[in-house]
Amino acid sequence: xxxxxxxxxxxxxxxxxxxxxxxxxxxxxxxxxxxxxxxxxxxxxxxxxxxxxxxxxxxxxxxxxxxxxxxxxxxxxxxxxxxxxxxxxxxxxxxxxxxxxxxxxxxxxxxxxxxxxxxxxxxxxxxxxxxxxxxxxxxxxxxxxxxxxxxxxxxxxxxxxxxxxxxxxxxxxxxxxxxxxxxxxxxxxxxxxxxxxxxxxxxxxxxxxxxxxxxxxxxxxxxxxxxxxxxxxxxxxxxxxxxxxxxxxxxxxxxxxxxxxxxxxxxxxxxxxxxxxxxxxxxxxxxxxxxxxxxxxxxxxxxxxxxxxxxxxxxxxxxxxxxxxxxxxxxxxxxxxxxxxxxxxxxxxxxxxxxxxxxxxxxxxxxxxxxxxxxxxxxxxxxxxxxxxxxxxxxx
Ligand code: SF4
Numbered sequence: 001x002x003x004x005x006x007x008x009x010x011x012x013x014x015x016x017x018x019x020x021x022x023x024x025x026x027x028x029x030x031x032x033x034x035x036x037x038x039x040x041x042x043x044x045x046x047x048x049x050x051x052x053x054x055x056x057x058x059x060x061x062x063x064x065x066x067x068x069x070x071x072x073x074x075x076x077x078x079x080x081x082x083x084x085x086x087x088x089x090x091x092x093x094x095x096x097x098x099x100x101x102x103x104x105x106x107x108x109x110x111x112x113x114x115x116x117x118x119x120x121x122x123x124x125x126x127x128x129x130x131x132x133x134x135x136x137x138x139x140x141x142x143x144x145x146x147x148x149x150x151x152x153x154x155x156x157x158x159x160x161x162x163x164x165x166x167x168x169x170x171x172x173x174x175x176x177x178x179x180x181x182x183x184x185x186x187x188x189x190x191x192x193x194x195x196x197x198x199x200x201x202x203x204x205x206x207x208x209x210x211x212x213x214x215x216x217x218x219x220x221x222x223x224x225x226x227x228x229x230x231x232x233x234x235x236x237x238x239x240x241x242x243x244x245x246x247x248x249x250x251x252x253x254x255x256x257x258x259x260x261x262x263x264x265x266x267x268x269x270x271x272x273x274x275x276x277x278x279x280x281x282x283x284x285x286x287x288x289x290x291x292x293x294x295x296x297x298x299x300x301x302x303x304x305x306x307x308x309x310x311x312x313x314x315x316x317x318x319x320x321x322x323x324x325x326x327x328x329x330x331x332x333x334x335x336x337x338x339x340x341x342x343x344x345x346x347x348x349x350x351x352x353x354x355x356x357x358x359x360x361x362x363x364x365x366x367x368x369x370x371x372x373x374x375x376x377x378x379x380x381x382x383x384x385x386x387x388x389x390x391x392x393x394x395x396x
Contacts, residue, residue, distance in 0.1 A: 031149030062103035123157035148218035160251030188242035269296035269321035282318035327353035
């Protein structure tokens with residue numbers, strides 16, 4: 001059932017103003033992608049979605065090649081496990097598209113900006129298969145490009161690392177082999193085989209609710225309070241047998257710490273979320289490289305502890321954060337100069353660890369782009385190389 005419409009004003013002009021007042025998004029979705037580049041002060045920026053987070057050996061080489069030939073020789077990692085190329089020159093768009101398509105990183109040009117997904121980076125084959133299937137389904141539908149470039153899916157293997165990332169639709173694996181699909185405050189249990197289709201149906205339910213609300217919502221949390229999201233109906237029409245799970249409890253766990261992460265996997269972090277192409281290539285050889293939403297990488301396949309230790313030493317030498325006692329853990333920075341004209345300083349050159357238990361975020365201006373959730377130490381530039389420290393966010 002749709003939420004009741006508010007009483008209409010007898011004055012058409014009043015109705016128009018009320019409509020405008022209630023909208024949460026007035027402008028179109030300008031999220032950058034691999035095809036829609038964002039113009040920055042240091043050249044154009046391309047954001048490449050990596051729905052499963054997994055890159056093959058060949059794809060790592062292709063992205064490093066793209067950054068060297070077309071960009072500024074670096075790759076930036078986002079909090080959604082995506083990769084950005086910066087400093088792209090005029091007219092490089094077609095070359096970039098060809099390169100990405102040849103590497104299998106652009107399966108559908110129409111859908112490339114809505115392939116937003118975070119996946120537990122230590123997940124086994126079953127949950128990885130869910131993510132890959134969900135991506136296939138997303139790219140096969142005509143309606144899914146109507147989702148915004150901000151709409152996010154999370155596929156959690158049951159440990160709770162990505163379930164806490166405030167996705168719009170979250171799939172969580174259960175020990176019994178079933179899956180939970182959560183959208184807003186609604187949770188259903190589905191069979192493992194149905195889980196990817198259930199997640200897609202939940203996204204369809206959101207889109208229908210967003211259209212009905214007419215407020216321009218891009219995310220589930222932007223829907224008006226009380227707006228009905230007919231998840232049951234969409235699951236039924238998708239042929240998914242689902243059991244509602246009221247008051248479902250969800251697991252939570254921190255992200256993988258740098259070092260050996262169990263199950264023969266290595267975990268490393270990129271300092272300030274950015275790597276040179278030489279560092280990126282230093283992740284190889286690898287059967288696969290998993291990009292994490294915590295601006296790092298996971299490398300599977302290290303069952304021999306001695307080989308794992310040797311590889312971690314090599315990655316440490318290449319400049320990655322490989323130890324839990326690194327002071328660089330929790331240090332983040334905005335783009336700053338020269339990429340952003342608003343910046344009062346070269347933030348990434350200035351950023352450094354600080355004493356204290358809180359994460360620290362360095363910004364070139366008061367917009368504080370990319371700041372962490374929760375409480376953090378805030379370092380905002382007040383001039384060239386000068387910063388004002390404060391504590392931001394909830395401290396209790
Ligand atoms: S915080 Fe300010 S200086 Fe930094 S990237 Fe955002 S707008 Fe630019």
